[in-house]
Amino acid sequence: METSPGQQGVTPPPNQEDVDITRHLGRSRYFGLRDFFDRVDHYVTTSAFGYFFTLSGTGHPQEIAGATFFREVRAGITTFATMAYIIAVNAALLAQSGGTCVCDLTDRHACDKIDSYVACKEDIRRDIVTATAAVSGLASFMFGFLTNLPVALAPGMGLNAYFTFQVVGYNGSGPISYRLALTAVFVEGLIFIFLALTGMRQWLVKLIPSTIKTATGVGIGFFLTEIGLSYSAGIGAITGGGKATPLALGGCPQELLDEVTGMCTQGQMSSPKLWVAVFCGGIVTAFLMAFRVKYALILGIALVSVLSWPRNTPITYFPHTDEGDSRFEFFSQVVMWHPIERTLNQLDWSFGGSASQFALALFTFLYVDIIDATATLYSMVRFCGVVNPRDGDFPRSTLAYCTDAFFISVGALLGSSPVTAFIESGAGIAEGGRTGLTAMTTGLCFTAAVFFAPIFASVPPWATGCTLILVGCMMIRQITQINWRYIGDVLPSFVVMAFIPFSYSVAYGLIAGVFVYAVLNGLVGLVVWVTRGYVEPREYDLKEYWTWKGSGRAPWFIRAIRHGRNTGQENDEDQPGDSGHAMRDLDYDNRRENSSSRTASSGKDDQPMSPSNERWER
Known part of the structure; x- marks a missing residue:
């Protein structure tokens, strides 16, 4: 089979026979191990074991495409x-x-x-x-x-x-x-x-x-x-700074630490x-x-x-x-x-x-x-x-x-x-x-x-x-x-972020932040309510929405009590849009919604945008 000559500046299409030979030589370098593993992979994937885990090709109603x-x-x-x-x-x-x-x-x-x-x-x-x-x-x-x-x-x-x-x-x-x-x-x-x-x-x-x-x-x-x-x-790199400063530069060998203050007597960063x-x-x-x-x-x-x-x-x-x-x-x-x-x-x-x-x-x-x-x-x-x-x-x-x-x-x-x-x-x-x-x-x-x-x-x-x-x-x-556009959200957030490391306590940081949030937003809300909206902060419309009712679907037993239905029935009052709002609130680790990358880095790295909900659409 002959290949047509390529145009100037254009790479001609590969010869299919050459592709097959290259593929065969590539596989032969692994002494047939790749073929062996492919067969094992296919056998396990399509077995009853694979069916239990809904792997691809098992015939399961909710099988996951590409899962081997x-x-x-x-x-x-x-x-x-x-x-x-x-x-x-x-x-x-x-x-x-x-x-x-x-x-x-x-x-x-x-x-x-x-x-x-x-x-x-x-x-x-x-x-x-x-x-x-x-x-x-x-x-x-x-x-x-x-x-x-x-x-x-x-x-x-x-x-x-x-x-x-x-x-x-x-x-x-x-x-x-x-x-x-x-x-x-x-x-x-x-x-x-x-x-x-x-x-x-x-x-x-x-x-x-x-x-x-x-x-x-x-x-x-x-x-x-x-x-x-x-x-x-x-x-x-840091150590206690005594009464003058809460923290001090460290980095000295252990034997140069003062036994009383815990500070480096000399040799900082050495x-x-x-x-x-x-x-x-x-x-x-x-x-x-x-x-x-x-x-x-x-x-x-x-x-x-x-x-x-x-x-x-x-x-x-x-x-x-x-x-x-x-x-x-x-x-x-x-x-x-x-x-x-x-x-x-x-x-x-x-x-x-x-x-x-x-x-x-x-x-x-x-x-x-x-x-x-x-x-x-x-x-x-x-x-x-x-x-x-x-x-x-x-x-x-x-x-x-x-x-x-x-x-x-x-x-x-x-x-x-x-x-x-x-x-x-x-x-x-x-x-x-x-x-x-x-x-x-x-x-x-x-x-x-x-x-x-x-x-x-x-x-x-x-x-x-x-x-x-x-x-x-x-x-x-x-x-x-x-x-960061409304003080009622900024200040409580800052208090939480500052108090957790400086008080060396997650609990005290959370308590301080919730306290500031409740008092500050409660007072602002009270003024707005008393004046019927005539007096309100300039950025009040930029505040983050919050309600004590929560968002999305309520727990099943609350829905059952409220509507007298079985636990498996749908709540007609639940709005589909609420679930998206709830997921926006919950999924605060999934930050890069517009990322096209499909690779996650080590540690708590940004996660790419999630794939489509195939398992629900099947």
Whole structure:
């Protein structure tokens, strides 16, 4: 077969025989492995197994076009790669609370000078490494199996920082003990199950002003950044400044810190650990993220960790001390099962004089988790294209919320902070994941990580510090979604964003913001009502709409009581437009609505616009 000569400047069409030969040679380079995997992929995809997960070509009424077995597996591995940092970061943060370790000193920072206490904290960290990997594996696997959604679960960032530094406090200096805080998390899971079964969980979040929800995420981002810059769980760039200034420049070696004030006596910004963390853990990671490398966060942590493992260097994590020798001995085992001993089933039901603080912690866990988990889950399922455009709901939503709530309580039994849906699941979805097989694959990867506890437990804090800063940076970007045109929305949002990091408390930040919102907008509304609209602020028509009735569909039992119908009937008064308004409020993580990109970067990166709702149109 001859090809026609091409015109000048125009490439002639390829010869079909040449194309076939090239394709054959390309396949032969893999010694037939590609054909073998294609056959296996087709066999599994079209089997009863594939039918259960509605894969493409199975004949299922709601089969998902393009969903194949190996594509789902690849997407699950991608999700794990973007989430794996949580194993080391969560353990590093929660261990700062001291866990179940006992120290009777008034100055809890002085407890770090007691060798037995330091050794106990190291055991706590190793326990939480195992607990984090175990609960993430179980939760992700069961969530994918029960809901058939490609969303992975793990202990959430932000809540673990609040749990450690505000509820329990550094070395247990907070208002309630580690055991009582775990009890609050356990009770939170039970309450969430009740809210999910009644339909209240997804409805309650609509009652919260959107500006407060957005500002909460931004404030937590600043909070994580502050932690990442600190000595205890970060790179050590800042330290306490005493009475004159709240914060001061740090970066000096640990031995140059003043024991009383915690400030650097000299040598600011001279610590080699700081600069290794900045360049290898920060700049390199950001460079990889610029090219949308999905493994950027875990690669940055791994690079700094590997550089910190040799013993005879100024940045070693295994100095020739009793503590360093203990760490190195555990690290040398590489592969082993580390049982959970100090954090397993440590719930405490004797509240004593801490009942009010327990209630405050429980309320904050509920409030923040309702916003974070519900909004994240909605943004991910909308990205998948499975949201029902009629009511803003998605398939098996009640089961999804119940599964999430159940593993919050399971995580508390293992000693971990609340489990939540991870926005990093968007990386796997962008890779082609559309079913629960993606989440199940991620869960299996987390389960395998349980047996590599010595590796994950040997990640130094300066290796994860820049990760906290980058995660905080990605959470802060939603600040553009705040309504900056009306003072009644701006001031409460600013108060929330400022109070969360500066008070070192998510709870106090939320309370301050809600208080300012209620008082300011209540007074303005009162004046407008008394004057019947003759006196109102100039930008009053630019304020963000809010109503105590919420938006979208009310919970099923309220609809049943109101109309005397069965729980499965539609509410005639529900307006389709309300669901879109509700999704706009809930989906505050899905920012780039006009993006044409189909690739999600590592961390909490912008998510592309969700595909069409094919599963509802079939």
